[in-house]
Amino acid sequence: MSNSNLKLGVPQGGAVTCLGREFANEQERRKYFSEELRIFLKNVDRSQFDGFPEGSDEDIIQLSNPPYYTACPNPFLTDLINEAAPDRAYVPYSRGPLADDVIEGKNDPLYSVPSYHTKVPPKAIRKYILYYTQPGDIVLDLFAGTGMTGVAASLAATKQADDPKDVEHGFRQAILVDLSPAATFIASIMAAPIDPVLAQGAGGVLSDIVSERIQSLYSFSPQSSEQIDYGIWSDWGLCSECDQDFRLYDVVIDWDTPKILDQYPCPHCGATNVGRKLARSFETIKDPWTGEVKRRAKTTLVSVSKKQGNRAVRRTASEFDTRTADAALSQTPARVPEPLRYSHMTHERNNLPKYWGVDHVHEFFTPRNYLAMDRLTTDLPNEYYRAAMFCAITTIENNTTRRNRFYVDKRRPNGSPIGPLSNTLYIPTLQVEANVGIKALQVAKSAADVASKWSKHHAFVTTQSSTDLHQLPDACVDFIFTDPPFGGNINYSEQNMLYEWWTGLRTNNKKEAITNSVQEKGVSEYTSLMNAAFRECHRLLKPGRYIVVEFHNSSNAIWNAIQFALGDAGFVIANVALLDKVHTTLHQDSKAAAVDKDLAITAYKPNGGLEERFALKGGTEDSVWDFVSTHLKYLPIATIKKEGLEFVGERSPRVIFDRMVGWMIQHNTLVPLSFAEFQVGLDTRFAERDGMYFLAAQVDEYDKRALESGSPRTRSLFVDDERSAIDWITEYLKQRPSTYQELFPEFTKQLGISWRKHEERPELAKLLEQNFLIYGGEGPVPPQVHSHLSSNWKEMRNLDKSNPLLVEKARNRWFVPDPNKQQDVEARREKALLREFETYKAHKGKKMKEIRLEVMRVGFKAAWASKDYRTIIDVSAKVPDEVWQEDERLMMLHSMAETRLEAER
Structure with missing residues (x-):
């Protein structure tokens, strides 16, 4: 498409210095380093870098802004380190961990600009950076997402009213790493001085691009230049009784209540249909863009809406609206659609082709929105490309795909768009077709509105796996903050295919650290990948310095995997605190099991x-x-x-x-x-x-x-296995040595709260016998029991420890041994547990459904001490994987045993 009507001449500013070189302006700087990047791409062995993205050299160069950002492994990071920290000699560092919880809301204006699956408020990260670093220090984020750590490093230069008195303000240099080209591209915009085209806002060059290329696609009427704000599309269902189809929009909404119905009558026969069981109506079409004859879910445009002041004016879709929406199919997009890399919904068993007939990228968009996105992201002068691409792809997650839902409830009695179902490749029954041009300009306006708050400095951004950052030298980083993927919470590479289609680059997900059955990655594979990334962190971090890992997952196995991966990499955990983003998501509000608070795990690299x-x-x-x-x-x-x-x-x-x-x-x-x-x-x-x-x-x-x-305050012990049960009994008996009859009802209450799957529930009598002592009436009353009785019964005070009244009152009370006698109790207990471990070793047949973790722990410890690594592996195979995957000690010994056995081969 011609660019003849576009305004040219985006200001390039004056002379700039970059990595020790002087340039007349930013355009010259980019030209020089782009040529250097081209040479690198021509000569590099891509197999030497984990996670080298999939795509052409030209797409990498066009998306990049070297040396600050490359849509591939950044070859300029070594130059950055040599300039920023040429002397990396060890400097003593003495600072305890940030002990307080960090509470920071999501209402930060910069946080709100880009759309992505998950983000951490930059003001929260800023608190960690100010506490752990000094101006000029280097901060690393190895799972950077949209670059909020880079934003925070820049914000550290400016003083804020609530900052502690002892912090030093000043810019910290951020290095941002992510596997996804879409994520690193967004980060390159956010963690850098504002793009001059974005700074113009909705009335600048982007407005001209939208007006010339997109606006006509969204006409509200033949006689007016007004545009629709959005359209509502509806799937069709197939009645389970009469087998006739009907438009779901007409039956699923109860406007009087108001709400979306779970069950509704067929308009033809009156039979009740259950929404989640209803079959969709399909039609056979020939796709004009791919040439394929295919079966797809039947969907029609229902109504269109435009804003009139602060009100939404909605009307039933007319023949004109349908013709306008379908007209896009007669035009050929520059990016001819390709088949999807994935044929399933994220987090779901449902199959995309089966349920919706979706097997190509463009089918996640209406034809009109696909064409609009195509026009906004292709064939643009280079100085406009990055801003337009940013506006386009940051609207995808919440607005421009068919995943955007139309919803009706008491808060929205007239119905409104609510965005997609988070982190799922799911197409709802009622879909919102948002105006791509309007949404893109809203992003531009949001960016321009906070231009004064934008970074004044460039972070350095690299697109690769964090499992190998060999272009960075040892001990060059002063602090690490990262928010890694947590198991299967979000399958980033699958979700990002809708972003990355427009960039021309794809995530190389071989080293993507997630749990995902399609990628054949379970907890073990996830742990191994996280361990590799944390090993790189350990190599890069200076001795005595800290890493903070944000954690958000309700799975014990994933929580344990993160802790194990940190420890096995050489870090030692120092603190676990709350990182509260204040505002919950719709998912967290509606799902009882969803975690609405994040944890910040602080660990340190021991000094040399x-x-x-x-x-x-x-x-x-x-x-x-x-x-x-x-x-x-x-x-x-x-x-x-x-x-x-x-x-x-x-x-x-x-x-x-x-x-x-x-x-x-x-x-x-x-x-x-x-x-x-x-x-x-x-x-x-x-x-x-x-x-x-x-x-x-x-x-x-x-x-x-x-x-x-x-x-x-007294600790609240959470009892979910034998070890924590012993700890609870210990705390209880320290306060009040008790008889079995006194202790039993209190202990039973604790067991009723929660219990680990596969963990055998212990008998109180056995726990007492193996871990504690009982006074049977022989000899003086033990001091632990005497202290309790004399403090709580007046008649027991000042009595000799052999007094018959005191002896009788103390008889049959269990108590915690003093430390010297505890050794004998512990030795006796371990012998009993090892005898039981022998039955685990001898077990044959199906996996054991219930085990005692304490037996596993003592048995593994003994096997390790005797270098019997095969027993550790064999017994692990006899129990469900989560038994040892959810226990940090067992996982560590299992991993070390595997390593030793491999070395012996």
Whole structure:
């Protein structure tokens, strides 16, 4: 299409300096680096980069804005590091983790501009960046999405009223990585100075493009230049009784209530049809763009709507509207539609060709919208291309596809568009055909409205898998924030095919870190890919520095996979806090099981000194306490919330022990202490407060905070397996040594709340026998029991521990052993568990439906100590995969056993 009527001459500004080179203007800068990128693409071995996108060199070059952004692995990152941080010598860094929850709403204007599956508010990320970094530091996001980490790094340069007094403001250089060309393209616009065409808003060049190329497609009437704002299309159903079809729009809406009906009568025979079971009516057509004769779901235009002031004026679709909508089919788009790469709905078993006759990209659009998108994204002068592409593809997720739903309820009594069903390739019964031109200009207006808030600096963006970033040198990054994919929550490459069709590039999803049955990726494959990415993070991060990983998933297996992948990569978890985006989504509001709060997992890369000392001391007891002393430095000292001082779970003996064990296993070393011995060592070497342990230099600060805010609230222990049941009993008996009869009803209440699938429910009697002591009336009353009785019964006070009244009152009470005797109890318990583990080893036939995790843990530990790696693998195969996938210790030992067996072959 001719560009003769388009305004030319987008301002290029004055001289610029980029990576040490001077250029007359931005156009010259881009021309030079585009040629460098062309040379790189000509000579590069694409197999050397994980996730090299699929597409032509010309499409990569056209989409890119080198050196800041390349729609392929960015070859200029080494130059960036050499210029930004030429001296990467180790600099001591001392900072504890950000202990407080981060609460930041989604109403940030920059956050609202691009549309994408998931985003983190940049103001929330900014708080982490200000806390963990200094001006000039390098921040990495290896699952960058739309680039909000880059936006946050730029926002760190500007002071805000609620900033802490001790932070230093200044620009931090962001490096953004993502597998998706659509995501990195959006990030390249958001995490950079505003594009000059976008800055013109809805009245600039983009308005001319829309007016010349698109506006005529959406005429409201033959005599007027007015455009429709949107049209409503309806599927047709096939009655289960009379087999006649009918337009669903006419029967599914109850305007009086108002609501969308689940059941409705057939207009022909009156039979009741259930919506989710109703068959669609199909028709056979010849597609003029592909030439194929095919069967597709019957859909017709019902009505059109235009805005009149603040009101929507809707009328029944006329013959003119139908002709206008269908006229697009007589024109040939520049991007001739290709078959879909996927033939299924994301997250669903339903089949796209079977249910809707959809097997080509263009069938997710109405013909009119497909042609409009085509005209907006092809055959444009280069200086307009990026802005127009940005406006086009950022409207897709919520507006321009047939996934956009028309909905009627009490909040929308007249009906209105509500966007698509999140993260699913689903076409609703009632579809909204939004005006592509209007929506694109709305994006431009939104961008121009917040132009003053846009970044003043460029992030560097690369399109590749985070499993291999070999163009970056070791220890070059000061802080990492990332929001990775979480299992099967969102299948990005499938969802992004509608974005990426217009860019000409496709996600190379071989290394996409998700769980997806079609890609044959389960929890193990997901864990392996996340581990590879976190290993790169560990390599790139400077010693002693932090990574913050946002987590949003209700699956225990995925939560465990993330923690395992971090630990196995060499990180040590220091804190888990809340990252609250405040506003929930429609999905979260309506689904009871949906997670509406995110967690921020903070982990650190141990400093080089710990690694060097460990290499000398090996798996000795000294190395245990060296690790603990170092680890405690990285933990929050005190967390204050509205309710007062919080218990810091990472400072509890059980969690500290688990972190130490993980460290030892990662270093292929046997753990030299039992938990009971470890507990005794904690008590003799460190200061204890409220069930938490501190370094001598930390305890004064904690005591000061406790005086100001009071002692921490009692921990609420969530009982879902045998280990947590033991912990609950421990806490309970510490407070009140009890008889079996007293304890049983309280314990049973805890078991009724929740329980892990496949975990055998333990008998209270067995747990007490294996983990605790009972006073049978022989000898003096134990001090733990005596203290409880004398505090709660007046008549028991000041009695000798051998007094018959006290002895009788104490008889048959269970209590927590003191640490020295705990070792004997633990040894007795492990023997019993190992005997039971022998039955697991001997099991044959189908997988065991119920097991005891404690048996697995003790058995795996013993097998590891004796280098019996085959037993770990064999027993894992006898239980459901989630048993060991949902337990961090078991998963770690399973992974290490696999590695050792492979090495022995």
